[in-house]
Amino acid sequence: MNPTPASSAYNPFRHWIDEQAPNAAAACALYDATLLALKAIPDDADTISAAEPILRAFINGLDDLDGEEFLMDTIRREEAGDVFDDLARQVGIPSEISDEWFDEWRDF
Known part of the structure; x- marks a missing residue:
């Protein structure tokens, strides 16, 4: 039985649920x-101005998930970066801007 809600069927973090990662549902x-x-x-x-606070x-939400129970290891950091890049591209944010934002904003 897959606990992923139907609305997350195409969610890039859905496999975290399959891995039974703590806070995976929150990431989705x-x-x-x-x-x-x-x-x-x-x-x-x-x-750019409208998307910046959303991104x-x-x-910040991913940073809040990172902790003792949920480790944002190298693989998950790379996956989070790919997801962030994809979200930014969907609204037309150039990769040089989104890459800078990702590196500047994240603590994980």
């Missing part, structure tokens, strides 16, 4: 919320 929910917030950015908005909240 964080991704879903971030994706919805990014999709809600109006077409006429300054995308920063995503990184």
Whole structure:
């Protein structure tokens, strides 16, 4: 039985649930919320300015998950970076900006 909710069927963190990683469901929910917030950015908005606080909240949420029970090891850090990059690209953030944000904002 797969505990992943139907809304997370295409969630890039869904395999963390399969690995029974603590806080995996929270990571999936964080991704879903971030994706919805990014999709809600109006077409006429300054995308970089509108997306920055949303993407920063995503990184802060991942930072909050990192701890004794849930270790953001090298593999998960790389996966989180790939997910962050994908989210940023979906709204047209250039990779040089998203790479800088990821490195600057994260504590994990």
